[in-house]
Amino acid sequence: MIRMENINKSFGAHRVLKDVTITIKGGEICALIGENGAGKSTLMNILGGVHQRDSGRIYINGSEVEFATPADSLNAGIAFIHQELNLINDLPIFENMFLGREPVNKWGRLDLDRMRAETEAIFGRMNIDLDPKTMVRNLDASYKQIVEICRAIMMDASVIIMDEPTTSLTAPEIKRVFEMMDTLKKQGVGIIFISHKLNEVMEICERYMVLRDGELVAEGLVTDVTADDLARFMVGHDISTDVLTRQKIIGPEVLRVENLCHTHAFRNVSLNVSKGEILGLTGLLGDGRSELFQAIFGAEPIVSGDIFIEDRRARLHGTEQALNLGIGYLPGNRKENSIIKDMNVLENASIVTWPLFARQGIIDKKKQENLFAEQKTRLAIRMRKNTDNINTLSGGNQQKVVLAKWLPAGPKILILDNPTQGVDVGAKEEIYDIVLRLAEEGMAIVVLSSEAAEIIRLCDRALVMYQGEIQGEVSGDTMTEHDIMRLATGGSLAAS
Ligand SMILES: Nc1ncnc2c1ncn2[C@@H]1O[C@H](COP(=O)(O)OP(=O)(O)OP(=O)(O)O)[C@@H](O)[C@H]1O
Numbered sequence: 167m168i169r170m171e172n173i174n175k176s177f178g179a180h181r182v183l184k185d186v187t188i189t190i191k192g193g194e195i196c197a198l199i200g201e202n203g204a205g206k207s208t209l210m211n212i213l214g215g216v217h218q219r220d221s222g223r224i225y226i227n228g229s230e231v232e233f234a235t236p237a238d239s240l241n242a243g244i245a246f247i248h249q250e251l252n253l254i255n256d257l258p259i260f261e262n263m264f265l266g267r268e269p270v271n272k273w274g275r276l277d278l279d280r281m282r283a284e285t286e287a288i289f290g291r292m293n294i295d296l297d298p299k300t301m302v303r304n305l306d307a308s309y310k311q312i313v314e315i316c317r318a319i320m321m322d323a324s325v326i327i328m329d330e331p332t333t334s335l336t337a338p339e340i341k342r343v344f345e346m347m348d349t350l351k352k353q354g355v356g357i358i359f360i361s362h363k364l365n366e367v368m369e370i371c372e373r374y375m376v377l378r379d380g381e382l383v384a385e386g387l388v389t390d391v392t393a394d395d396l397a398r399f400m401v402g403h404d405i406s407t408d409v410l411t412r413q414k415i416i417g418p419e420v421l422r423v424e425n426l427c428h429t430h431a432f433r434n435v436s437l438n439v440s441k442g443e444i445l446g447l448t449g450l451l452g453d454g455r456s457e458l459f460q461a462i463f464g465a466e467p468i469v470s471g472d473i474f475i476e477d478r479r480a481r482l483h484g485t486e487q488a489l490n491l492g493i494g495y496l497p498g499n500r501k502e503n504s505i506i507k508d509m510n511v512l513e514n515a516s517i518v519t520w521p522l523f524a525r526q527g528i529i530d531k532k533k534q535e536n537l538f539a540e541q542k543t544r545l546a547i548r549m550r551k552n553t554d555n556i557n558t559l560s561g562g563n564q565q566k567v568v569l570a571k572w573l574p575a576g577p578k579i580l581i582l583d584n585p586t587q588g589v590d591v592g593a594k595e596e597i598y599d600i601v602l603r604l605a606e607e608g609m610a611i612v613v614l615s616s617e618a619a620e621i622i623r624l625c626d627r628a629l630v631m632y633q634g635e636i637q638g639e640v641s642g643d644t645m646t647e648h649d650i651m652r653l654a655t656g657g658s659l660a661a662s
């Protein structure tokens with residue numbers, strides 16, 4: 167149905183796609199996988215009319231097509247759900263659903279009623295509990311993702327490109343998205359699914375295509391391979407996913423929270439974490455864990471309760487104070503909260519650490535570069551020059567820069583919200599290893615994640631939240647996907 171033939175693309179001197187040929191048929195879900203920076207988004211941006219190829223051809227049902235703009239691609243029946251979300255915060259959901267193709271009524275005005283009704287209808291069909299009138303700015307990342315998916319579905323596209331649609335979703339939402347994908351497939355829609363979660367690829371896709379360094383290195387039927395095979399195709403060698411070990415020396419308590427309450431996001435939360443410990447927090451969408459740690463970092467107001475750092479009561483009025491007290495915080499949504507789009511890579515990586523190399527306002531450039539060079543190697547960040555804009559890095563590599571900025575700062579407690587979002591299988595292991603080493607060195611670490619597997623892999627124990635309260639704790643034998651899910655949906659362990 168769609169064929170991209172011998173596609174080449176360079177950014178400056180950097181060859182990003184090398185003679186890539188792929189075919190996508192209607193009625194199938196095809197995975198496009200590869201390491202961070204392999205060229206997946208670029209290839210899809212060419213299909214979506216966002217970027218122009220240097221050479222190669224695109225055919226739809228045998229006829230050659232030319233996409234000069236995203237609108238051309240959309241008109242040809244290709245809907246694109248971008249890796250970085252593309253909604254307008256200052257408009258309500260229903261207007262976002264019709265961006266660029268707003269219906270007008272017989273008086274030539276925007277047909278708001280129709281937009282609302284159609285949005286409501288699709289939410290109903292997809293079983294999504296959202297008011298179409300809600301302003302997009304009030305939605306968290308996962309709901310925004312759901313809105314984008316519904317928007318693509320509504321466009322009646324014959325091909326839908328989904329660039330990492332599940333990164334910020336939790337298990338039940340992912341299930342819902344998969345159900346939607348399945349329905350679309352049965353209706354004859356072709357779907358290109360980009361994901362770093364290989365278990366998802368195994369579950370939902372029929373076919374896979376693997377890019378490595380801009381080349382198509384493998385393709386075939388998912389039934390013929392295992393997730394380990396796919397990981398090997400991606401990185402070119404075996405990846406060990408052995409149980410991670412570390413020398414566990416748990417020291418004195420670093421952070422304690424007592425009966426913390428927020429206006430609406432969480433209530434009566436008490437918890438503590440010690441030096442050298444890795445504490446997990448998990449739950450479903452709307453569980454309040456992100457808001458909780460934003461509050462602990464001084465970025466959200468609290469109504470009542472206390473925060474103690476090393477047994478001293480902390481009265482936080484802002485994030486700067488939190489930084490001074492030794493709290494490091496990596497927010498959950500990279501695009502909106504942790505990347506400064508107009509800055510280059512080095513500047514983004516230096517936001518937290520600049521006191522280390524600036525004295526009386528004078529920046530020791532050499533020191534700044536050396537600090538970052540260390541992290542670049544440690545995290546295997548794939549990039550060109552320090553002075554390149556952060557936007558020119560692939561999604562996963564941006565995530566690594568965000569993590570890199572915290573490492574030299576050496577906070578006493580490091581809060582990581584969704585730390586491996588968009589990171590490829592190999593790099594994920596590297597990040598896990600770094601987190602363990604930091605704990606070994608005595609940092610207290612809090613990992614917020616919706617992936618039970620990640621929590622189990624990384625944490626000594628985990629608190630599971632449900633609708634703003636801590637529903638229970640898992641550790642040792644109860645550190646299982648089953649028990650975590652049970653608590654996350656409001657159940658208890660005693661009943662099992
Ligand atoms: N606008 C741009 N200018 C310069 N280089 C770019 C630009 N966009 C992408 N690149 C580079 O092209 C390469 C491929 O990037 P791309 O975003 O396609 O990777 P990806 O496979 O989607 O990775 P990820 O899994 O991290 O999202 C990267 O090295 C990236 O730095």
Ligand SMILES: [Mg+2]
Pocket residue numbers: 206207208249329560561562
């Ligand atoms: Mg990408």
